[in-house]
Amino acid sequence: MATGLLKPKDLKRLSIDPDTEQALVYFLSLVEEISPIVALDKHNTIRFATASFQKEFRSRPTMIGADLFSILRLDSKEEENLKENLNKSRHTKLQNQEFRKGNKFYGYTAFPFGNSIGMILKDISQNKKLQKKVANLHTKVLASQEEERSRLARELHDGVGQLILAAKLHFQAFQKSAKDHADSFKSGLGLIDRASQELREIYTNLQPSALKELGLEAALTSLTTGIFPLQKIKIKTEFKVPEKIPQIVQNQVFRILQEICANILKHAQADKVELRIVSDKNTLVVTTKDNGKGFREKEARIKQTGFGLENIRRRVEDLNGTLFLESAPGIGTTYVLRIPLKQRSKEKI
Known part of the structure; x- marks a missing residue:
């Protein structure tokens, strides 16, 4: 041989x-x-x-x-x-x-x-590294799902559940003695109305009806006017949204802005927010600015306490878009998203 x-x-x-x-x-x-x-x-x-x-x-x-x-x-x-x-x-x-x-x-x-x-x-060393990254991402997705389930459970238990229990006690009191508890029936109905309103807020957060029925502009107006004024944050908006936008683009842009707004409320300590959406030819340009405390992007991406920025980037990438992020301590934060409104044409082979 x-x-x-x-x-x-x-x-x-x-x-x-x-x-x-x-x-x-x-x-x-x-x-x-x-x-x-x-x-x-x-x-x-x-x-x-x-x-x-x-x-x-x-x-x-x-x-x-x-x-x-x-x-x-x-x-x-x-x-x-x-x-x-x-x-x-x-x-x-x-x-x-x-x-x-x-x-x-x-x-x-x-x-x-x-x-x-x-x-x-x-x-196959590079393949193993990629497999590890995919596994880590899968773990993060599962953790995010569990966190969302826990949040919904808390909202249902602490909000809707407590209201329904209180309403039940009022109705039981009225049933026991309508004369002694004449106002209990009316109070019970009021609590049921409040519970119904909280349920609407929960499922609106999961899938805003305004987004599907009235479009992106109406859904974002509802989102921003519903959260910022309550925290004494001035919101300035400029919406010039095209009439026909693919539903997947509307859904993803809404979720991205929902994430950005949540970050502002949780971390920015801002008192002014600007939201601007315009179209440039076949591109949707979304800009948000706040005057909050800002952050260092590299440090935020390293932290394990959350991955909101990663979620935003992935949603933008899924839409074949680009994301510009500018932030630093003391100067606030600016996001600029550019989302194509038309699907990219497939290259001929």
Whole structure:
């Protein structure tokens, strides 16, 4: 069996026709550049290794005849798992396997090859990092869902639930003695009206009816006039919203501004807010400004107490839009969103 990779120059010593020689040169050059490949005997001794394998795991001038594990130098757990898989691969092909070497991850396929074992490897470290980011994002999404469920539970229990309980007590008192508790029935009805109003506020926050029935401008007017004046914050608005906007754009823009308004109320300590929405050709331009205390964006993104900024960025990206954010301690915060109103045309392939 060959103990190394045949070089193109070695073909000169072989009695083969020019066309075959050209094909073999091309093949050998191709093998040199693809993923690391190694062949092992039954003792896991390297009998063949491509140049890419030797480059990836370089530890000595030649690897031929060396023990694979003396080259890889894995920790005991990874080595044990790889040995077990190599033994299995003597009888069947194993795909989508992996091992870790230091800070790197390698995926590999191992398969029987005559009396040897063949391995094709690939550095999958970047893939593992992306998988970790996706997993972290999934965890954040689940945490956000749980937080929202908890918020709704508190609102229902502390608000609607308490009002209904109070109404029930009034009705029971009236039922027990209408004469002694003549006003209880009227008070109970008043409490039911308040509970109904709170329920409307809860489901309006989940899916504003004004957004679907009257459009983005009406929904935002309701949102801003409903929260800022109560906190003694002056709100200045300028809305020049096109009549026909895709519903998905309306929904996402409303949620983005809902998030921005919530951030202003929670963190900004502002007393003036400006909200402007205009259209520039086929682009919706949304601008918000506040005169609050501001923040350092990098620090806000690092904090684990919330990810409102990340939510805003992702919603803008989902709409193929751009986000400009300017903020610093003492100067307030400005958001400028540019959202295309038409879908991007698909490129011809």
